[in-house]
Amino acid sequence: MYFNCNGIAVTLVILLFSGWAKSTFAQQQSDIGEIQSELIAQPNKCVAINQGRACFAKVNVSWTLDRPANICLVDSLKSRPLFCWQNVLSGRYLYNMEADKDVQLRLVVVEKAAKQALSDMAIAQTTIKVSWLYKTNSRKRRWRLF
Amino acid sequence: MYAPRFLTVMLFLFAILTANMATAEEDEFQWNIAAELGFVHSPSIIKGAEQSDFSDFIFLNIWLEAYYKGFFIQTNNYRNSGVVGRTELGYEILVEDDYEIDFIYKSYFAGFDQYNAGAVIDELIEELEGIDERKYSPHAGLRYMRYFDKSVAWIDVAYELFGGYHNGWVVDTFYNRVYEIRNWDISVGGGATYFSDKTTDYFFGIDANEVALNRPVYETGSGYRVELESSAQYPISQDWLFTIGATYSHFSNSIANSPIVARQNVIRFRLSVSYVF
Structure with missing residues (x-):
């Protein structure tokens, strides 16, 4: 079900430069506004030992829509979508997270996923919080076990 | 006889007077308290001091670590041995990016008697x-x-300065390397400790007044301990830490041959969860 987002983005750019692109875009925005969606990330917390350290997690991401749409899952810290689906009602994705700050996952409708505006068109979003056990990254620590 | 004590005091005073005071960040009061509950298998090198009951294998530690204006305390308030045995006091005399020199005050051997060991x-x-x-x-x-x-490496050169029980020396070295593998911290380390004859003899020598059946007079000479250690830590949540690890210790013949020493090699194992406040 995966398809190339770049191709759609290029198409969109062409449409934006055509005479009727403006009205079409407005119509899509209206349609998107009506989509009811749910986006769940499990776990939604990631804990590393020391402050500033990157946190690793395998996050099960699932989402549902109330009507089929072309959807991309976007990580706020990355420039490209994690995955895209075409004309589906629901999806799952195993996200291999590696981050030293909170990660925001967003569902965006592909028809509007122009490169420069991906993050502004989310129909659902969820946050995976990154925290640390030790709030300081002091080099003083317990170096011995016994 | 008093030369080592005098030398240590002078070194400490000199160090304090010439101390490179800590940076502003290090002037801040920093602390950590953790309660650790776990299982420990720790064969004693002292005869008759083995773990036997189930409760001997379960431990509850309170760890206190505090740093202020160069002073630090690291305390493991172990239920069996009390505060004194596991406290490390110190003062940062010189702190640079890649090294530091501290004054250190700590026990390298736990005390014991005929009722507690x-x-x-x-x-x-x-x-x-x-x-x-x-x-x-x-x-x-x-x-x-x-x-x-x-990784970190250190060497302690310490003298039994204040107690006056044996006036012995200890030279303790250790190297520890941490591997960060995803959210795990895997530590591997090793070190060697030299104990002067006075230190070793105080703990493991047998004086004439202590002689008994199967316990002849014994004079130890100097001794050493070599240790290898590996442990792993994993943050279960924002407050809980899981720890597992083992330490192998090998003692010199001068210690192992003592009539009150049970073994020359010790493997200790520890598994715990800690609540970090």
Whole structure:
């Protein structure tokens, strides 16, 4: 079900430069506004030992829509979508997270996923919080076990 | 006889007077308290001090670590041995990016007597009946600690300065490397400790007044301990830490041949969860 987002983005750019692109875009925005969606990330917390350290997690991401749409899952810290689906009602994705700050996952409708505006068109979003056990990254620590 | 003590005091005073005061960040009060509950298998090198009951294998530690204006305390308030045996006091004399020199005050051997040793508390230990008490006798000295990217190495040179129980020396070295593998911290380390004849003899020598059946007079000479250690830590949540690890210790013949020493090699194992406040 995966398809190339770049191709759609290029198409969109062409449409934006055509005479009727403006009205079409407005119509899509209206349609998107009506989509009811749910986006769940499990776990939604990631804990590393020391402050500033990157946190690793395998996050099960699932989402549902109330009507089929072309959807991309976007990580706020990355420039490209994690995955895209075409004309589906629901999806799952195993996200291999590696981050030293909170990660925001967003569902965006592909028809509007122009490169420069991906993050502004989310129909659902969820946050995976990154925290640390030790709030300081002091080099003083317990170096011995016994 | 008093030269080592005098030298240590002078070194400490000199170090304090010439101390490179800590940076503003290090002037801030920093602390950590953690409660650790776990399982430990820790064969004692002292005869008759073995773990036997289930409760001997379960431990509850309170760890206190505090740093302020160069002073630091690291305390493991172990239920069996009390605060004194596991406290490390110190002062940062010189702190640089990749190394520091500290004044250090700590015990390198736990004290024991005929009623308290290893896992045994307030109960007569047959094998030790009639021995003099070996008191907790912290050593005072200097620590040079060198920091590398993911590892640390240190050497302590310390003298039993204040107690006056044996006036012995200790030279303790250790190297520890941490591997960060995803959210795990895997530590691998090793070190060697040299104990002067006075230190070793105080703890493991047998004086004439302590002689008993199977316990002849014994003079130890100097001794050493070599240790290898590996542990792993994993943050279960924002407050809970899981720890598992093992330490292998090998003692010199001068210590192992003592009539009150049970073994030359010790493997200790520890598994715990800690709540970090």
